[in-house]
Amino acid sequence: MKQLFTFLFFISFLVPAALNAQQKTDTVKTKESYGLRVGVDLSKPVISFLDDKSKGLELVGDMRILNNYYAAVELGFEDKISEEDYMNYTTKGSYIKVGVNYNAYKNWIGMTNEIYVGARYGFGLFNQTLNSYTPNVKGTYFIPVEVLPNTEFKDLSAHWAELVFGIKAETFKNLYLGFSFSFKTMISTKEPTNFKNLYVPGFNRVYLNDTGFGLNYTLSYLIPIIKKEK
C-alpha cells in the first residue's frame, strides 16, 4: 500500500511538470466555455441493478474557477448490505465531498479534455444496522447459534480526505465521460458502541489502517455560462 501511495504521489508531480514544459507561443484566439458541469456516477446505478444488496446514487458537479482549476462537489447516498464471515450489516446514509481539481492536461486549441489531480474533503452521515452475527468461537464443542439483534446505530458520521486522479473527455459537444479513482484516509468518525464503522457511504470499505479507495465513472453535461477568450 505504501509503495502505491508513493507511486501516486510521484505521478502527481510528474504529470503537471511534463506538460507545463511545452511552451505556448500561439497567438490564435479561441473561445472557451466556462460553466457548471453536472453529472452522475454511472457505476452506482449499474451496481444497484446487478447487486440487490447495494443501492446508491451519486451526483457530481464541477465548475471552472481559474484556467486550470475546477471547484468540484459530489453528493450521494448509499444503502448497502455487507456480509462478513461472522456478521451481516446494513449501512444507510448520505455524503458530500467538496474540493478542487487541477487540470494537468495541455489541450489543443478548442479542446477541453482533462487529466486531473484533485483533493476532497468528505463528510458522511449514516446509520448502521447490525442484522445478524454468529459469536466467534474456536473449536466445535459448542456450536453457536446465529443471533439476529437487528440493532440500529443511528446518527453516525465520518470526516475524511481524498486524493483524486481522473480523466474527463468531451465525447460530444458539452457532454463529458469521466473516470477517476480516489485514495481516501479517515480523519475522524463517530463510532457505534460495540460495533464499528466498517463501511461508510462515500468512503466505501474502511480498511484496517483507516484508508479506503473509490472508483467513479461519470457522465456529465456542461452548461455553458460564459465564454472567455483565451
Place this chain on the structure above:
Amino acid sequence: MRKYLILLFILSFTLINCEKDDICIETTTPKLIVVFYDNAIPVEKKDVTVLTVWAEGQANLYDKKSTDSISIPLDLNQNRTTYIFDNKTIKDTIEFTYERKDVFVSRSCGYKTIFENLQIESRSANWIKNDTIKNTTIDNETTIHLSIFH
C-alpha cells in the same frame, strides 16, 4: 489520452486486488481455565491422574489425561453448562451458571462471547473436595477462573 486511460485502469485494478484484511487473528470467545490443587497443601498444583471431562450430552473433551490444568468451553447458547469430571471412574458433576455478553472484536472475527457472574449452581463431592472461583468474569484465557481442590 488513451495511454493515461490504460494506466488509470491498471492502477485501479491493482488497488482493488490488494489488502485483504479479513483473516481473524484476534482472540475470540474464551474458555474457562480450571486448575487442580492439592487439598492438603492448597498452594500446590496436583495432577489428576486419569481425568476424563465432558459436558452433559457431549463427547469427551479430555480422555484419560494426566494434567493439573484444563480449559473447557462454556455453552454460548444458554446461561448454564454442566460438566462431568471423571477421575479414575469416580464422577463429579459441576453445574455452572453465568451471563453472556457479546463483544465486538473486528471485521474478520466478528463478535466474541464473554461470560460474567460465573457461579457454581451445584457440585457433587466424590473426589473434588473444594472449589474456588478466582474470576467471575471470563474474558480471557490468561488467568485462572476456577480452582479445584482434590
